[in-house]
Amino acid sequence: MMFPYLPLAIRNFFTRPSTVQFPKVPVEAKKNYRGWLAYDPEKCVNCGMCIKVCSPSAITRTVEPVEGGEKITYEFNMTSCTFCATCVDFCSTKAIHMTENYHMVSEDPKDLVTVGSRIKETKNKNKKLTCGDACVFCTLCAKNCPEEAITVDRAEKKWEVDHSACVKCGICVEKCPKKCLSFEEPAEEKLTCGDDCVFCTLCAKNCPQDAITVDRAEKKWEVDHSACVKCGICVDKCPKKCLSFQ
Amino acid sequence: MSVLSKIIADSASKSPWIYHINTGSCNGCDIELVAVLTPRYDAERFGFKLTGSPRHADIVVVSGPITTQSEERLKRTLEQVPEPKCVVSLGSCPQSGNVFKGSYSIEGPLEKYVHVDVTVAGCTPKPEAVIEGLYKAAGILKKKREAMKK
Amino acid sequence: MIVLTTILQILIFPGFLFASFIGLLLAGIDRKVLARMQHRIGPPIIQPMYDFFKLCGKETIVPAAANRHVYMLAPWASLCSLIVMCLFIPVGGLTFFSGNADLIIIIYLLTIPAVCLIIGGSSSGSPYAAVGISREMVTMIAYELPLIIVFLAIARVVGRGELVFSIKTVAEYQIANGALVSHIALIPAAIAFLLIIPAEVGTQPFDTAEAETEICEGPLVEYSGKPLALFKLNSSLKMFIMSALFTTLFIGVVYTGNVIADVVIFVAICCLVTIICMTLVHAVTARLKIEHLFKFYWTVVAGIALVSLILVWAGL
Structure with a gap:
């Protein structure tokens, strides 16, 4: 019969115990x-x-x-x-x-x-996610979006975002390899004239603020954006329907 | 007889005997509980002792989410523990089921079966946290014993 | 007057209060020394007293399948026999009961606590208790044989050729001729007795019968509250009685003239005996299976005791 721990037991009796006395001695993790x-x-x-x-x-x-x-x-x-x-x-x-x-x-x-x-x-809700021109439609932003608010069509080169689902977490901005995503205040809509304009001057005559200047001879159409109040009368009156807010 | 009852009430917190029930645990919390009795943490210096029978125990330590198979046994074992008793839930499984929430074989939190006196949270709790929880349970035992006398 | 003295002896010294106090103290020292050997701090020395009082305060639940009267009375019967045994042991040189056949009475009285444990366990109606009591019966049979052989050897030496079983004669012989343990023929008997003590008391590695996590504490599985407190007290009392028996029979009584000093020295020797035969063995061994326990006692320990008996009969 062997008792391998006997000398150890006797030796342990005379040495200090190895207990960490927890509540008295504070222990840090x-x-x-x-x-x-x-x-x-x-x-x-x-x-x-x-x-x-x-x-x-x-x-x-x-x-x-x-x-x-x-x-x-x-x-x-x-x-x-x-x-x-x-x-x-x-x-x-x-x-x-x-x-x-x-x-x-x-x-x-x-x-x-x-x-x-x-x-x-x-x-803060006014800031909207916009995609710049450098976009290569890699779809990384759509894959990483936690709310699945971005839709990217690689074949048709279309990038769309559902602003109501977007929570502006910024994950897509970080993941984009071309750094073309950012949150921006949407640009104010300005009055623009299309290519069909025949310079009939009807918009200038009906503008209540006299913001539009039309030169029939030189075929020039100008608008003073600071004076324009975006009432939309010129858009209605234009016979060619070439005026719009963009 | 008030000296004797005072001695008995004091002893209730100085000699708490533990019975451990595992109701489907992963054994992590069980390992930390028996680690508390090893030389490094030594809960026995406060009088804690693991007993083999629930009829000898004061503190019942429950670990594991209550599975369907162990529910009946848990109820019967808890009935066998004499008053005054204290129930300690070890780990996050008895409180909420942890990752097993919503499973078809988990019967739900321990609070449904018995009032839990002390909760030790963690997955798994550190042995020092287990000692703190058991120490608190021993203090509650003393209050329960004094309440029982009245 | 005699009645009053006897009652005081039974209840206070060396009866119930003194023996239970020393017994619980010995149990506490055993736990503390065991903890130190295992390199940890361990409970305070009065921890068994806290255990006893706490158990007194717990609710007693009697199982429905149990026989109520036997269940409650079993610990009281064993307590009574242990107290009577205490009165036979000369503590500090004062003998209270002495007759011609003390050792034989002690052999019978020593079986009563084990039988009460068996009866209590079987009355609780649990299958775990059934396994526990069968193991307890085997243990009892195992250690009775070497015990009787040791007592025979002592009786022969003390009686100088005849068999004298009186403890008083043993004490006087030791005062005249030195401690019995110094007789060459009786050293094996002392070793055998030291090996019997853990089995009687029920500490590891011989506690296959009770207090085991394998069978949920064996015969005590359904006990709670005051009966359990009494059983634990009985276990501590047995610790005191067995080490006191060893001290009386083999080491003898040390007379310094002062009764209190005698008692203190007696208790100190009991502590030493407890540490050597119970704690040291507990710290370095694992629990034995019941067949190994039986084989150990009926071959090794009985063999050692027989060696002593043969040497004594041969006249050494």
Whole structure:
């Protein structure tokens, strides 16, 4: 009969135990420990990518209309989270990060959530996604759009965006290899005259602001954009229907 | 007899015996629970002990989402634990089902069967967090014992 | 007056209170030393007392399939026999009960706690308890044989050719001739007795019968509350009684003149015996299967005790 641990047992009796006395001695988690989630609502652009990639569906978003825009609240439920940090990886603005806090113990599970909200103002709604001339219709923007708001037809060289679905997250702007996507204030519509113009001067005579100047002899048509109020009378009166706002 | 009842109430928090039920867990939380009894974390210095029978236990630690097969056994085991008792849910599975939510064989959160006294969240919780949770449960046991006396 | 003294002896010293206090202390020391050997801090030394009081405060649930009266009375019967045994042991040189056949009475009294555990387990009506009690029966049969051989050897040495079973004679012999453990013929008997102690008390590696996670604590599986507290107390009392028996029979009583000092020295020697034969063995071994346990006791331990008996009968 062999007792291989006997000298070890006797030796251990006289040495200091290797216990880390936890509640008396505070213990920190190691670097990069994936603990309690932290959320910065100011950086969040409400793209919803984190909700899509969360496998236990631990994230919920509520949108309430308030004065001046919408209040968007994200709630991260730690009692459902599996701490995989996929939401951290997929967040395009790095609004989510995991702290090293592992003390997630409570008598009431409602304490174990991270909540953040921000108010999204409506004036920002005016900026629209526009595609520049350098577009090669590679379809990368359409593939990466989380809301599937972009439609690109490579054969017919058409690029369209559904502005009501676009949440302006900016993922397409980053992914575009030609850097031709950007958010811009839409250009103001200006009065333009087409090629069918016969210089009949009917538009000039009917303009209430006298903004249009027509020279029949020299075949010149000019409009003063600052004076034009876009009433549309000239568009109605033109016999050739060559006036429009673009 | 008040000295004796005070001694009994104090002892309720100084000698909490644990019974562990695994209702379909992946075993990650179970490993962290028995790691708490190893020399490095040593929960036995607070008097914690794993028992073999639910009738001997004070704290019941449940891990795992409650599967259909283990639901009946869980209910019967919880009935066998004498008062005063404390239920601790370990990990995020008993609270919400974690990634198994909505599955055809998951019966739902532990709150449906018994009132959960302490929740230890994490997937898996660190052993220090498990010790904190058990320590809190031992404190709740003392209050329950004093309430029972009245 | 005699009645009052007897009642005080039974209840306080060396009866119920003293023996249970020392027994729980020994159990606590055993757990603490075991923890230190395993390189961790371990519970405080008075932890078994906290366990006892906590169990007193728990609800007692009697299973529907159980026989209620036997279930509740089994721990009381074993407590009574253990207290009576305490009165036979001279603590600090003071003997309370002494007669001509102390050792034989002790052999019978030592079987009662094990039988009460068997009865209590079988009355609870659980299949786990059934497995546990069959293992407990085998354990009892296993260690009774070497125990009787050891007592025979001691009786022969002390009686100088005759068989004398009185503990008082053992004590006087040791005062006159030195500790029994220093007799060459009785050293194997001392070793055999040291090996019997863990099986009697039910600590690892010989606790195949009870307190096992394989069969959910064996005979005690359906116990809760006060009966369980009493069973745990009985286990601690047995620890005290067995180490006290070893001290009395083999090491003898150390007389310093002061009763309190005698008692303290006695308890200290009991602690040492506990650490050597129970804690050290617990720390370095794993639990035995029941057939290995039986084989171990009826071959190795009985063989060692027989060697001692033969040497004694040969006149050494």
